Amino acid sequence: MSSATIDKPSFLRSKLGGLPRPFWALWGGTLVNRLGTMVMPFTGVYLTQSRGLSLTAAGLVMGVFGAGSLLSQLLAGVLTDRIGRRATLSGGMLATAVTMLALGYSTSLPAILASMFVLGLVIDVYRPASNALVADLVSPAERPRAYGLLFWAINLGYSVGMTAGGWLAGIGFIWLFWIDAVSSVLFAVLVWRAVPETRPDARESTGGFGVVLRDRVMVAFTLITLGHALVYAQTFTMLPVAMTEVVKLTPGQFGLAMAxxxxxxxIVQPLVSGWLGRRDASRAFALGMAVMGLGFALTAFVTSTLGLAATIAVWTAGEIVTAGIAGTIVAVLAPAHLRGRYSGLFGFAWSMAAVLAPLVGGPLLELGAGALWFTMGGVGVASAAGMLLLGPAIRRR
Structure with missing residues (x-):
């Protein structure tokens, strides 16, 4: 028997073993849900081609969705601590399924606006609940690996879902809404049946976000996260515009590079998650943000598909480093009975970044590619520096 055969089981145990069964139910539900996430990547195309909306009306619809998403994470954080992790996650997924179908069958602008606002409100309700569940279920030493595996499942599912969604959209957009709805229901049922409720005593979970906002370390970490998220959000806001309108790549060339x-x-993230989990969280997070900032700064020099692919490789390396770290830091900072609220504030930073990214990136791109990408690189490096300064306070926790 070869050494490779002997080592394979131990390798798999090191990457996948040691995590409780309920975590794998959560992981499986996340993968199924992301495999079925087909509507959002094609929303703009659906609104303009299938529903005949103007670009201005489509922008209004997406803005309403953003407004709902801003409220979503704060509401979900409170619900996660008050009614429970499992109930919030399953309820959010069921609400997402119903809203997806309502949007798919809406034909008037008022109905589409109402459906998109509610969808923004409910589609990511699961995130604070999922983050709190991992913190409740998994030991501190294994949390970086657990959060990293969830990140991996989201990316794997999303990649397959986008590919299938592009094909199905050519047959009929309504298929995308039904598949998204069914995957949401499956996620809800799987979590309800296979994941126990882990919420601490409900009597401790009173009050709003005031107690979280009084935690200066968490507020500082949220601001750092906002900077990091603002840089990353360029990947789905201004990067496609810059590459197709300024560099003159075709959509096919851009898609090939982004793949x-x-x-x-x-391929890489599961291989390094265990090693990264043994590093100091704040230093690892700072390193990842700095590498991402470098990758986006280098985008100013892109003139070809190959050049874009090279910069993507750089900032993807940074993304892989940060993958399981942020959730681990939130779990360290949050008292057990407030993990939902802390995760909600963390999620709010990402929602805010998605709203701000085009508002900041658009004017900068009009000034020139260098203005946009060097600014984003600077924001990434500044966020990394802030993380290093905050590191001692996090380690004291």
Whole structure:
């Protein structure tokens, strides 16, 4: 028997073993849900081609969705601590399924606006609940690996879902809404049946976000996260515009280069998550943000598909480093009975970044590619420096 055959089981145990069964139910549900996430990547195309909305009306609809998403994470954080992790996650997924179908069958602008606002409100309700469940179920030493595996499942599912969604959209957009709805229901049922409720005594979970906002370390970490998220959000806001309108790549060339991001994450991230989990969280997070900032700064020099792929490889390396770290830091900072609220504030930073990214990136791109990408690189490096300064306070926790 070869050494490779002997080592394979121990290798798999080191990457996948040691995590409780309920975590794997959560992981499986996340993968199924992301495999079925087909609507959002094609929302703009659906609104303009299938529903005949103007670009201005489509922008209004997406803005309403953003407004709902801003409220979503704060509401979900409170619900996670008050009614429970499992109930919030399953309820959010069921609400997402109903809203997806309502949006798919809406034909008037008022109905589409109402459906998109509610969808923004419910589609990511699961995130604070999922983050709190991992913190409740998994030991501190294994949390970086657990959060990293969830990140891996999201990216794997999303990559497959986007590919299938593009094909199905050509047959009929309504298929995308039904598949998204069914995957949401499956996620809800799997979590309800296979994941125990882990919420601490409900009597401790009173009050709003005031107690979280009084935690200066968490507020500082949220601001750092906002900077990091603002840089990353350029990948789905201004990067496609810059590459197709300024560099003059075709959509096919841009898509081919962006596929490298998913491929690298799926292949590399599970291999390094255990090693990264043994590093100091704040220093690892700072390193990842700095590398991402460098990758985006280098985008200013892109003139070809190959050049874009090279910069994507750089910032994807940073993304892989940060993958399981942020959730681990939130779990360290949050008291057990407030993990939902802390995760909600963390999620709010990402929702805010998605709203701000085009508002900041658009004017900068009009000034020139260098203005946009050097600014984003600077924001990434500044966020990394802030993380290093905050590191001692996090380690004291």
């Amino acid at each position: 490298l991001n998913g491929v690298l994450i799926v």
